[in-house]
Amino acid sequence: MHHGKYRFIAGFLAGPLALYTLFVIWPFLQAVYYSFTDWTGLSPDFAFTGLRNYERLLDDEVFWKSFQHSVLLVVLVPLVTIALALFFAFMLNVGGRRRRGAAVTGVRGSAFYKIVYFFPQVLSIAIVALLFQFAYNPGNGAINAGLRAVGLDSVQPDWLGDPDYALWSVMAVLVWCTVGFFVVLFSAGMSSIPLDFYEAALLDGASRVTTFFRITLPLLWDTVQSGWIYMGILALGAEAFAVVQIMTVGANGGGPDYSTTVLPLYVYVKAFRDGQAAYATTIGVALLVVTLAFAAVVMRLGRRERLEY
Template identity: 55%
Template sequence: MQHGKVRFVVAFLALPVGLYALFVLSPYVQAIYISMTDWTGLTGDQTFLGLDNYVRLAGDGQFLIALRNNGILLVVVPALTVLLGLFFASMLNVGRRGRSGIEGVRGSKVYRVVYFFPMVLSVSIVGVLFKYVFAPTEAGGVFNGILRGIGLESLTAPWLGDPAFAFWIVVLVMVWSFVGFYVVLFSAAMQSIPKEIYEAALLDGATRFHTFRHVTMPLVWDTVQVGWVYMAIQAMDAFALVHIMLGIGGGPSRDGDVLGLALYRSAFNDYRFGYASAIGVVLLLLTLVVSAVFLRAARRERVELS
């Protein structure tokens, strides 16, 4: 009987597992092998180089700039996005005490739509939109036009053409475009918390900050943990936004470069697919390591409502 059960399970799993290995795992294995060759992507000729491409990466100054920027994205974008998402979600669900008990601020249903609206736009539209918002004044830049209109012309600048601002503007745009999703995600988690718990905490003299820290956060922590890891993975994939807003070079002096853009240039501009694959493998390992480290560091005892 047990033998027949094993055969039944194997028969049903063989096809999906085989397809997964073929279309998901196989490309990873191929990319790792290609990263150890000098393949140009134009011919079938390949010379095995071992770890030479990875050694070259360690001495490539532009790669190190891209790696630094990805590190900044991994820390800053998830932190700002999750904190803003928690704050707005808290205001929309338990922002005030009304006649019927603890409820969201007035107009919370409208705010949910407003916050989520950026998620409806594709990343290409967001990139083009903000490229014109921060364009120079003579090119019709909206932000510079506003500064001039309120008498702050001295503060105008070529924002995306200045190495001091270009990359950080991309960071702010990423946060703006992602935060709406996390407002909705955290709102769904907070709506499962009985309002009586908040009312009891307020009756006991707890401030809103202590209520958020000792009631809300422990009860939505699992959602925050998953959201943080997902946000970190999204932050690593900043290729499209950087490409649209700063160009294929990564902005002025290439100070806004990221790993995805460096990979694209190496593969399709320089035709060094082996070197580009090495960058891709580094990006993969970095994502896996960061996800594993955060999941382990953020592990805590589950809090459940009885």
């Protein structure tokens, strides 16, 4: 009987596992293999070169710049995004003033604010990057025009042309276009927390800040941890690549003096501009290691006893 059950389960798993191996595991293995060759990506001919690409990687200044930028993105962007999303979601669900018939409620107009916060998710990341590219224009962009309107004519940075501002400007766009998703995600999680918990805490004299750290955050921790990992992967992957590629890429890639070059963009530049596919896969392997290390650190530091209600 049990053998028949196992064969039944194995029959259902065989197809998905075969597809996963073919389209996910096998490309990863191919990338690792090509990182030990001199493949150009344009010719079927290549030779095995051992660790030469990895030795080159250690001496590549642009790689280390892009590595530092990616680490900065994966630390700061999720931190700011998750913090803002938690604050907004808390205010929209339980941070409002006490009203008649409801001791715990969100701020007035919370449904409208959720739509406003979620609106950037409706736009393509390419559209968002183009809009902010125009907004950051030092001559007639909306941001510098706003500074002039309030009398700050002397403060007119070249947001995307100055190496000191370019990466920070890109990070601001990433936060703006992703925070709304997490507001909705955390709002859904908070709405499942019984209001009795908040009402009991308020009766005991707890403040809104106390209820957030003692009730909301512990009960929402699994969602926050998953969101942190997801946001970190976005900061190391397609979202960061798209914003940097559209907003700041010049002749050399990655803004002025490589100030916004990140690992995904450097992979693209080496593979498709320079025809160095093998070296690009080497950078891709390094990116994979960084991504796995980030997920492992978040899972390890965020491990705590599961709370149920």
